[in-house]
Each structure stands twice: as structure tokens, then as C-alpha cells.
Amino acid sequence: MEFEKKWDGTEHQSPAPKLKIYTKGDPNTPDITYFPDPEAGAWSKLLSYTFSESTDALDGAFSFTVENEEVKKEEKSVFDLIPVRSIVKIYEGNLRNPAFIGIIRRREIKKSMTSQGLKRSVVFSGKSIISCIAEYTLSLDVRIQGIADAMSRNIELTTKLARDGLTIKDFMKETWEHFKKVSEDAGISTAGIADIINKFIGGDPGTFVKVTGKGQTLRYNVACVFYNAANNVIADVWKNILPEKVYEFFSRCEDGEPKIIARQMPFEPEDWANLDIYKISPISLTAYDITQSDEEVYTAFASYIIGSAMQKEFYMAVSQTGDDSIIEYDKVRQKFYGFKPLELNFNGYDRQGNSKDEKKADLTEALKALNKMALYWYSRLDEMYSGNITIITDFNEPDTNPRAGCRAKFLGGEFYINKADHSWNFGGTPTIKLTVSRGMLYTAGKMMAAMNNIGSKYNEQNGEMKIV
Secondary structure (H helix, E strand, C coil): CEEECCCCCCCCCCCCCEEEEECCCCCCCCCEEECCCCCCCCCCCEEEEEEEEECCCCCCEEEEEEECCEECCCCEEHHHHCCCCCEEEEECCCCCCCCEEEEEEEEEEEEEEECCEEEEEEEEEEEECCHHHHCCEEECCCCCCCHHHHHHHHHHHHHHHCCCCCEHHHHHHHHHHHHHHHHHHCCCCCHHHHHHHHHHCCCCHHHHEEECCCCCECCCCECCCCCCCCEEEHHHHHHHHCCCCCEEEEEEEECCEEEEEEEECCCCHHHHHHCCEEECCCCCEEEEEEEECCCCCCCEEEEEECCCCCCHHHHHHHHHHCCCCCCEECHHHHHHHCCCEEEEEECCECCCCCCCCCCCCCHHHHHHHHHHHHHHHHCCCCCCEEEEEEEECCCCCHHHCCCCCCEEEECCEEEEEEEEEEEEECCCCCEEEEEEEEEEEEECCEEEECCCCCCCEEECCCCEEECC
16 A cells, blocks of 8 residues: 655644553553643643664564653652553554554653753653563473473474464464463463453454465474473564564554564565555655665575575585575676675474475475575665655654555655654654665566666655756
């Protein structure tokens, strides 16, 4: 879907963010509602806020600062009334759907003498509400009563997942449900965190996990031991089977609901074309810093499963023989940059299947296909542009505000949005700083060529490039 701001050369808005804070755990009734109006009394002296969502992390971050005023009705200060583990919803223009939902992990009280007298403020900070899931821990310390039986459940999970056609969503759903069940069986109380998850996220992974893209099944069969003898974090289990550069999973707020977005990488052209795209409006643009670099260049692409016969040493031997039936090369760049391999390694997958008589899930074919996609996706990084784009947050049309994991249309090309940092200070302009990469020309999702005339002057009047 394409999002484009409609404008006629001028635009007026009155940014009025709102924060709803839930201190008692009732998701239907906020205990405190903050809005920036210092003249309106208690719960109005909101001084600033920030929040960020990134494709590199499941747990986005946020903070907000308020004046530590006395609340006469409660006979307490703001600091005393907003405890750690409170839930915060941040609204930007759309009062039905929050732009971010977080959980407070830290609070800090400050006092300073200024020219206007004593200033008291409180800074609350934390992570995305999804961090409650990402950090969910299964303790298998042998000193815990009943843990010996729980350890045997590892075989049960491994057997359940070791099947053909396992989807990304089923893998995440079944490991999550297994973690919760084993914790209960071992008598480890997680009622507090489970209560937050059930009330503010929903206990069903079928709801909070969203898998997008053409490839929805795992590339190869899982066959591993998931647990160690200490603490096991669910996000680490997911990252082990869904490694970076091959899979992507992160959190963001969609239509007011916290979601975990999971998908295969590299993207097929069809998947790239289906990502939401936000056209950067020149009227909202405040700054940009775009860079082209050859610091990250790969000329050979090899994927392997740790512990299998076809692992790293095998590929190095193949490269010496010149046999390129398995490993993929960018022969043009290799003449200039030399042999610079990108190694995509998997842990916890079935290590069999590389013999010719295997009738299913042939390891060789699976890795060859991935190597070809890696060549397509990562071989042209020296042609692409990356950097930062800062725009004004739109409170009139919040749907036009870009999000992490989507595309930005800018300078005649398309960019991938890796991170979106929102910030606002009382009396100032609310902004979103986008961290972007993969900037180049695309047609129907397919990479075509490097962007032209980047050194030209950007015309803020019509959003076009102008050679001067």
C-alpha cells in the first residue's frame, strides 16, 4: 500500500500527543491520561517523549518526561503514582489507535535550580510491550523441584517440530506455548508477566505473530536440542532457528495492536513490492543524510548447517576447486574486491539429507537456492544508498507516518526503513528520524540500477530532483 501526504504548499497542525498509563493492570481503564497543557492541572505537564521501533530488535524503546507535580487528591507526587511495570500507550493524532505500547522498566527523579526557580521532573523509560514475550524465560536449574521431568519434555518439542513443511508461524507458536507449559509444570510462577501478556497483548501467538511474504515455511527441517541447563529465553530460541540476514523478526504497533513481524529474507521481488511504501513529502522533510559506500561488499555466498558434512570447511574446499555449483559468486566484483564471502550459517537444523538417495528436503538444493537469493540480495550493496531522513510527524494524518520494516520513496528511488525514532519536546516540532538502507531504483520490486543525480539539488517545492 502506498501512503502519500496530500498538500497544497502549506500545512498547519497542533501536535497534541496523549499518553494513557495503566498502573493497576486493567486494559480497559487507564489510571492516568497525560496531555501537554501546563495550565490544565494535574496529569497535564508532559514535557517530552520518545519511542523507537527497529527491524533489528523485538524490544523497541521509549521514554517520557513529566513535571513531578503534587497530586492533591492522592496526596502523592507523580513519581509515587506511576510505578515500574506500568503500561504506557502513546497516541499521535489518532486517539483510537496508539502509535506505541510500552512497559515502564525504569524511573528517574530529577531536581535542579533554574532561573525560573526549582524544577522537578521525572523520566520514565522502558521497552515495547512485546519485550514481555521476547524476554520470557524458562528456568531449568536442577535445583528447582520438578525440573527433571521438564527436561524430558525437550524431546517432545523436538519431535513435534521435526516435520516437513513447518511454517514460521507454527514454529514460533509451538515453542511459545511449550515454554509456558513447561514453566507451569515445573512449578515456576510466571503469573505476573503472563497476566500482562494476556491482557495487553493476548495469549494467542496466532494473533500477535504476523508472518508476511511469499516464503512462509522454514527452508529446512528443524532437529535440535532447544534447552540448556540454566535459563532459556524464548527470543534466543527463535533467533537460533531464524538467524539474521536469512530471517527478520521485530515488533511494531499495527492498527493499535502490538505485533511480532516475522518473514524470510532475502526478499523476493514480489515481497519487496508488497511492502507498504511511504512517499516522503517535501513539506515535512527537515533533514537527510544519504551515503554510498563500499565498506560492506560480498563476492561469494555460502550457506551451511553447523555440524553437517556441508559446512564451512566444505565450501572453502569448493572455492579452491573453482566448482561454483554450490557456492554463488559475483565474478565481476570479485575481480575488484577479491574473495569476500558472506556465510549464512544455521544451527539446530537436520544435518542429514545431503546424499543423492534422499527423497525429501534435499539439503544441497535448499542451500543452493538460498545462495542464489543471497547473491541477488547482498551482492550490490556498494551501489545502494543508506543514511537518515528526518521528517515532521503528521498528527493530522497519522497513517502517513512511516514505520520500520516498510519502504520509503525518496530522491526518485526506494529505501528500506530499518528504524523509526519518534521524538517530541513541549513547544517544539515532533519529528521522526528514519534510518534507511538499500536505496536504489526498483521496478515492480526488482532491483534495477543505482539512483541517478543524487548530487543534484532537492527541490523542496515539488519533491523532485533539480540539476544546478
